[in-house]
Amino acid sequence: MELKVVALAGGVGGARLAHGLYQALAPENLTVIVNTGDDFIHHGLAISPDLDTVCYTLAGLANPETGWGMADDGFKANKQIKLLGGEDWFKLGDRDLGTQLIRTERIKNGEKLSDITRDFCSKWGVKASILPMSDNFIQTKVETKDKRLLDFQEYFVHQKCQPEVSGFLFSGIEKAEPSPGMIEAIQTCEFVIICPSNPWVSIDPILSVKHVREALADKCVIAVSPLIGGNAIKGPLSKMYRELEIQPTSITITKHYSEIIRGMVIDKLDIQERDEIEAFGIITKITDILMKDISDRKRLAVEVLDFGSSLLPIL
Amino acid sequence: MELKVVALAGGVGGARLAHGLYQALAPENLTVIVNTGDDFIHHGLAISPDLDTVCYTLAGLANPETGWGMADDGFKANKQIKLLGGEDWFKLGDRDLGTQLIRTERIKNGEKLSDITRDFCSKWGVKASILPMSDNFIQTKVETKDKRLLDFQEYFVHQKCQPEVSGFLFSGIEKAEPSPGMIEAIQTCEFVIICPSNPWVSIDPILSVKHVREALADKCVIAVSPLIGGNAIKGPLSKMYRELEIQPTSITITKHYSEIIRGMVIDKLDIQERDEIEAFGIITKITDILMKDISDRKRLAVEVLDFGSSLLPIL
Numbered sequence: 277m278e279l280k281v282v283a284l285a286g287g288v289g290g291a292r293l294a295h296g297l298y299q300a301l302a303p304e305n306l307t308v309i310v311n312t313g314d315d316f317i318h319h320g321l322a323i324s325p326d327l328d329t330v331c332y333t334l335a336g337l338a339n340p341e342t343g344w345g346m347a348d349d350g351f352k353a354n355k356q357i358k359l360l361g362g363e364d365w366f367k368l369g370d371r372d373l374g375t376q377l378i379r380t381e382r383i384k385n386g387e388k389l390s391d392i393t394r395d396f397c398s399k400w401g402v403k404a405s406i407l408p409m410s411d412n413f414i415q416t417k418v419e420t421k422d423k424r425l426l427d428f429q430e431y432f433v434h435q436k437c438q439p440e441v442s443g444f445l446f447s448g449i450e451k452a453e454p455s456p457g458m459i460e461a462i463q464t465c466e467f468v469i470i471c472p473s474n475p476w477v478s479i480d481p482i483l484s485v486k487h488v489r490e491a492l493a494d495k496c497v498i499a500v501s502p503l504i505g506g507n508a509i510k511g512p513l514s515k516m517y518r519e520l521e522i523q524p525t526s527i528t529i530t531k532h533y534s535e536i537i538r539g540m541v542i543d544k545l546d547i548q549e550r551d552e553i554e555a556f557g558i559i560t561k562i563t564d565i566l567m568k569d570i571s572d573r574k575r576l577a578v579e580v581l582d583f584g585s586s587l588l589p590i591l
Numbered sequence: 592m593e594l595k596v597v598a599l600a601g602g603v604g605g606a607r608l609a610h611g612l613y614q615a616l617a618p619e620n621l622t623v624i625v626n627t628g629d630d631f632i633h634h635g636l637a638i639s640p641d642l643d644t645v646c647y648t649l650a651g652l653a654n655p656e657t658g659w660g661m662a663d664d665g666f667k668a669n670k671q672i673k674l675l676g677g678e679d680w681f682k683l684g685d686r687d688l689g690t691q692l693i694r695t696e697r698i699k700n701g702e703k704l705s706d707i708t709r710d711f712c713s714k715w716g717v718k719a720s721i722l723p724m725s726d727n728f729i730q731t732k733v734e735t736k737d738k739r740l741l742d743f744q745e746y747f748v749h750q751k752c753q754p755e756v757s758g759f760l761f762s763g764i765e766k767a768e769p770s771p772g773m774i775e776a777i778q779t780c781e782f783v784i785i786c787p788s789n790p791w792v793s794i795d796p797i798l799s800v801k802h803v804r805e806a807l808a809d810k811c812v813i814a815v816s817p818l819i820g821g822n823a824i825k826g827p828l829s830k831m832y833r834e835l836e837i838q839p840t841s842i843t844i845t846k847h848y849s850e851i852i853r854g855m856v857i858d859k860l861d862i863q864e865r866d867e868i869e870a871f872g873i874i875t876k877i878t879d880i881l882m883k884d885i886s887d888r889k890r891l892a893v894e895v896l897d898f899g900s901s902l903l904p905i906l
Contacts, residue, residue, distance in 0.1 A: 319692045320635065320699060350665055356689025360714055362696070370685035374671025377634045381677070384635060399675055 279305060279581060280465040286311045286478020287326045288343035288510050289502055290471035291333035292567045294404075296577030297469070298334050303403035307461040308334075311473070312389070312408045313416035313446055313481035314428040318366050319357065321376040322383050325429070326478065327393060327408050328375060335400035339369075343510065346371045365434045390455040405461065409482045412452035416477050419443040421519070428477060437512035440519045444476050449484045462491040467584040470499035472565060474513045475532045489536065498539035498584050500565060500576075501526040505545045509566065527552050534558065539587050541565060541580055559587060594620060594896060595780040601626045601793020602641045603658035603825050604817055605786035606648035607882045609719075611892030612784070613649050618718035622776040623649075626788070627704070627723045628731035628761055628796035629743040633681050634672065636691040637698050640744070641793065642708060642723050643690060650715035654684075658825065661686045680749045705770040720776065724797045727767035731792050734758040736834070743792060752827035755834045759791050764799045777806040782899040785814035787880060789828045790847045804851065813854035813899050815880060815891075816841040820860045824881065842867050849873065854902050856880060856895055874902060 281301060285294050285308055294308045308330055315324045325344065332338040332346055339345040349369030358364035368376065375396070382392045388411040397406055418431040420439040431439060462468060473479055483489055506524045508514045517524035526542040530553045533540075540558050542549060543565045550560045561583040567573045596616060600609050600623050609623045623645055630639045640659065647653040647661055654660040664684030673679035683691065690711070697707050703726040712721055731743040735754040746754060777783060788794055798804055821839045823829045832839035841857040845868045848855075855873050857864060858880045865875045876898040882888045 320696050321692075348667075350667055350685060352663075352665055352685035353668065353689040353692065356686045357693055360689065360693045360711060362689070362693040370665060370667035370688070371671045373685070373688060374668040374675065374677070377636075377668065378672055378675045378677045381635050396675060 278302070279467070279585065281305060281467060281469060281581070281584070282307045282309060282462050282465045283469045283471055284309050284473075284479055284482050285326070285330055285471040286473030287314075287329045289567075290326070290473035290478060291330045291338070291343070292573050293469070293471045293500060293577060293580070294330055295333045295570070296567070296573030296575070297581070298404050299574040300577040300581055301404075304405075306404040307458075307465070308404060308406045309409055309458055309461070309482055310406060311478045311481050312410060313414050313477065314432065315413065316415070316427060316429045318368070318429070319362065320380070321368075321373075322380045323366075323368075323376055324379070324389065324408065327389075327406070328372070331393065331397060331400060331402060331406055334402045334404060334406065335397070337400060345369045363434075366429060388455075390457075405457075407455045407458050407461070409455065409458070409485050409488075410452040411455050412448060414449050414452050414481060414485075415447040416481055417445040417447055418477075419445065432512070437515060441516050442520070444480065446481050446484050449481070452485055454485050454487055459487050459491050462488070462495060465495070466588060467496040467498060468492060469580055469584065470497065470533060470537065472500040472502040472509075474502060474508070474511055474516075475529060476513070476516060483536070492536050496539070496584065496587050497533075497537045498541060498580065498587065499529065499533045499537045500541040500580060501529045501543065501546070503529060503546075504543040504566060525549055530556060530558055539583060541583060593617070594782070594900065596620060596782060596784060596896070596899070597622045597624060597777050597780045598784045598786055599624050599788075599794055599797050600641070600645055600786040601788030602629075602644045604882075605641070605788035605793060606645045606653070606658070607888050608784070608786045608815060608892060608895070609645055610648045610885070611882070611888030611890070612896070613719050614889040615892040615896055616719075619720075621719040622773075622780065623719060623721045624724055624773055624776070624797055625721060626793045626796050627725060628729050628792065629747065630728065631730070631742060631744045633683070633744070634677065635695070636683075636688075637695045638681075638683075638691055639694070639704065639723065642704075642721070643687070646708065646712055646715060646717060646721055649717045649719060649721065650712070652715060660684045678749075681744060703770075705772075720772075722770045722773050722776070724770065724773070724800050724803075725767040726770050727763060729764050729767050729796060729800075730762040731796055732760040732762055733792075734760065747827070752830060756831050757835070759795065761796050761799050764796070767800055769800050769802055774802050774806050777803070777810060780810070781903060782811040782813060783807060784895055784899065785812065785848060785852070787815040787817040787824075789817060789823070789826055789831075790844060791828070791831060798851070807851050811854075811899065811902050812848075812852045813856060813876075813895065813902065814844065814848045814852045815856040815895060816844045816858065816861070818844060818861075819858040819881060840864055845871060845873055854898060856898060
């Protein structure tokens with residue numbers, strides 16, 4: 277398709293739809309803006325989990341079973357780390373460690389994350405533009421009901437999302453600049469797709485970066501629900517909503533984005549939610565949003581692109 | 592044996608004799624002092640090649656084919672480093688990377704290399720005391736005939752010992768303190784064994800650390816020649832001697848150490864060199880110094896220990 281599209285994405289779910297879009301669009305017409313709020317320093321390495329998941333997925337290098345990490349990877353380093361008494365809860369693969377080592381070295385040498393990512397993508401053969409939401413270090417913090425403030429990976433991986441959440445903070449967000457070219461990409465695209473990622477911890481950080489909401493205000497934005505029948509395919513979204521005493525439905529997702537979206541894509545299982553969503557003035561597309569395999573990614577991407585196109589002004 | 596012994600060691604050859612001594616002695620009676628002059632920072636990691644070779648060898652974790660690196664290791668990280676345009680000439684194994692990551696993290700947290708090494712050894716099940724020659728960062732530099740000053744690993748691994756050498760420097764040596772307990776270990780041992788390591792770049796750095804020569808002056812020190820028929824088993828020693836216009840023989844090695852040693856162990860192939868060595872007043876032991884397999888290590892160690900014992904005063 278000839279459309280210019282920007283996708284906002286977090287980890288595995290977002291990466292899968294981004295991969296579908298990558299297959300459906302001319303690669304130069306796709307920009308994926310990726311959450312970096314869950315970036316962290318681990319064993320001295322600057323790790324960008326969502327960015328890697330999106331890059332690896334588009335490059336065809338992702339582990340097909342987990343969705344994160346690299347295919348054909350091993351865990352010899354991580355086993356040695358454990359043996360030596362180091363923290364081994366973040367499962368760093370051996371191949372993946374190569375990425376982390378070189379990224380860390382280049383960041384320490386003063387290079388920007390966006391420049392490093394562009395270079396990595398060229399080496400991995402990814403022709404779409406993948407942008408971290410910022411070159412500044414932003415840290416998503418999870419507030420828990422027992423009054424702790426956890427780093428995202430501590431909450432998500434180490435504590436396996438067990439703590440009950442009461443809110444989220446994006447430390448460093450006020451001073452963070454959008455990465456170079458990101459706002460221009462939004463301004464010059466036909467429409468923006470919010471991928472089926474966690475609104476609280478994957479999409480909100482992106483939306484909170486300076487100038488992003490203003491740029492989106494003029495755009496046709498559509499969101500793909502990350503919930504089917506109130507459940508997330510992966511991750512703690514449904515649990516988070518219950519802990520925040522909000523019912524996890526596609527209506528809830530719609531409300532979350534209501535100020536910025538024109539269209540909403542929900543699963544056929546949630547068809548009964550359509551009327552309430554459309555009552556917000558938001559046009560709804562019903563389809564099968566589960567991406568079970570690679571062909572599903574493209575199928576959903578094409579449906580989303582067709583839906584988005586239908587929402588554009590005729591001129 | 593009930594003897595207290597200190598061994599001075601560099602990389603593979605030194606590690607093999609140290610391993611023999613470890614099998615022949617009660618472990619609490621063996622201290623191995625290891626060269627750290629070839630330590631370097633690579634991809635942000637604090638790497639101690641000789642220290643790792645000695646520890647891995649005594650732990651039974653060393654790669655039996657190369658002598659360096661770990662057994663059952665992979666190179667997935669290094670391949671990824673290469674793909675991303677990083678330097679891949681130093682073959683960091685994946686298991687080994689776990690060691691480097693934890694050591695680097697702990698050094699950055701202010702821990703001493705000697706403390707980290709003791710802890711690693713306890714986790715690897717090594718019961719002898721393995722001491723880096725210093726907790727300070729010392730860098731062996733290779734002066735070349737074309738007037739360059741190369742970092743040791745740059746010379747040794749990256750440039751494969753191709754440049755012709757004219758001398759050696761140990762940058763940082765003046766300010767380096769011996770690691771805690773090291774001088775005391777020398778003072779309280781029965782005798783000191785200089786392992787069959789490179790005198791220029793493995794043993795001289797240790798001998799150059801403050802207080803080491805003074806401590807050795809009162810001791811019975813014996814050296815095991817690293818040359819057989821003028822050739823080194825591994826490494827560039829023979830080539831270095833030729834470039835320095837010195838004939839590589841066990842006589843040359845003896846002269847190198849003549850101020851500190853009482854006994855010299857040379858190969859049976861070099862039996863004709865005995866008279867000249869003994870003319871320096873140094874007692875010579877002739878044996879088979881090649882360690883082809885693990886049993887050879889213990890056999891040579893026992894011979895060296897017997898020889899050393901024979902040189903001790905009777906009281």
